[in-house]
Amino acid sequence: MIELEHLSRRFGATSAVDDLSLTIPRGDICALIGPSGAGKSTALRLINRLIEPDGGRVLIGGEDAARLPVVALRRRLGYVIQSVGLFPHWTVARNIATVPRLLGWERRRIARRVEELLALVGLEPAHGGRYPHQLSGGQQQRVGVARALAAEPEVLLMDEPFGAVDPLTRRSLQDALKDIQARTGTTIVLVTHDIDEALRLATTLAFLTGGRLVQAATPHAMLAAPASPEIAAFLGGPRLGLRLLQTATAGARTDFSRTAAGEPLDADTPLDEVVARMVAAGVTALPVRDRAGRAGVITLADVVAR
């Protein structure tokens, strides 16, 4: 669990983070969103004490971060820096092994872990022997993510981790991250400019602007009731409704008292995909089957009903 209590940090005249209070329960994925310069990166760096706050405090698992030895604290928090920041004089494998080496892991365990992580982020084992400058920007970013994951940290701080990755790889990385999170219960604080990524991954969205937290809510709640016109515009403006469809699944809107012919949809299908299929097939109703094997029907009217 991470608790931010009245955190503030100024740089000269600008208030980068201003009275920020936010609780991120254990196992949550919290996406920090907001315009450029909103203070998202600064908030992350306050958590791992790369910068110290002017006011307020950070609690990690109930302990005041300021009281913990800073080096030990940082080794517990995986960190993906916005500008990747790989060590150019080390191979990819050595880069990934940074924290395990700092923690004094045994050599063979490190090698095994590196191999595992390379596969996890979709790189070939041969990439381990390369130098960062021999990789593409997106590949470098994936190494940065692998490096942050290496020692299975209890908290992951990720600053735009997939910004330079192509859409397909990005999706598979998001799935991988979700898997890891589900398996290990890691608490993740993610900064992203990709709203769809935030909606797909996050359990909580926190919208910052000018250093202040404007709204923290579940994706669905924020989309359904944005606290300010700026948030509404940020989440898609007139197309916000389409985004809202991403946050609910077919099962919730299905009428299980009826059935229809055809290949049934999975009840876990997000509503935007349901609409996409209707458009593709030129119909307004589709059959659905849930995990338990129950059959039902979803109609366009059900989808758009609130």
Next chain:
Amino acid sequence: MNATATPPRRGNRADAATAGRAHAAPRADRRAWDPAGVAPIVAAAALALAALPAGFVGVAPNRLVSGVPRGLWEAAGPGGCLALAMLAAALAGLALTGAAAASDTTPCRRQATLRAGLIAALAAGIVVLLVALAGAAAHAAVAADSGGGGRTRVSLGAAFWVWLSLALLVFAGALRRVPPLPARAALIAALAAALLLLAGAGAITDLSLAREFAVNRAGWVDAAGRHLLLVGGGLLVALPIGGALGGWAQVRPGRGTGAFAVLNLLQTIPSIALFALLIGPLTALANAVPALRGLGFGGIGAFPAIIALALYALLPVARGVEAALRAVPAAAVAAGRGMGMTRLQLLAGVVLPLALPTLLRMLRVVVVQLVGLAVLGALIGAGGLGGFIFRGLGQTAADLVLLGALSTILLAVAAHLLIGALIALLDPEPAR
């Protein structure tokens, strides 16, 4: 111009010679010579031909009178002339075809490398031949003058120096176009070995320069050691202080300007003046604290020379350290910090390795500069190779001056090559 088609590369010696067109076109390719590169070749050939009437060696009846110049034909005979002419012609031909071949640029990279290697080998051959011919001419002159009682002096003439310089310039320039490090090292080693072999075989013992060396052999070893001691002492003082200054300037940009202004001012003091200026205050210091005198501190001797050298080295060291630290990517440092590296781990594991190439380049410049400057130490009783130069000046013995100067240059070149080899070895980039 054709050069526009070739990718720009750094550090081309040919550019310095043709600086005028540097604005008009990107720098010439490192491996291939563009047609405009014909100009320096023609200029060099013209210079070499122009030196032909000058003396190859000078023969004097004793050490104190200046010699009578003897031309190449007279000194080396037809055989020597023919050998030299053939080597020079081959070199010029190879260089010219190289310049012409540049129009079809990259596909012939290997060929260009090979050609550069051949050019370097030919230039080295010319150097060795020049020395051997001069040595043989000296031997002949001394033998002919049996009545002179061994006082006959054979010095090296203007033509010799012009050709030697040209050959060495070509050698160094061609070496830069030989990318594989072992090949480069082998060429340099071969040249050094051939010259040492010549000397060892007694082929140059009758040259007055060799005579001066033979007479001063014991003193020479002492002086060279002393010279290195002065340079090492200067570095020992300048590196920590300059390093701290540079580090400070990097951490607090803007604050360092005052310190740099002072260092800049120091650089403008003429070196001879600085050595002399230190005598007063340091003598006063030694008088005030007699304990220091016991340690060898005082207004004259090695101590003030080391201080003066350190003062000169301070600015380049500080600037070099600042630049080296600035070259370390900030994101890598931030990432290292964020992952829980301690200060020491960050410094030893990230900052230093990434700054090292730039630091070594700075060190190379500073060492070469100090080796040259340390000559002045002899003026204030610090000894070193400058001793030969100033003694020679006093006695109007040009060969003694030459001995000191050549030794200094050799020392500087050796230091340059050694640190250069270190830089190349430490290059983290795998060979391309």
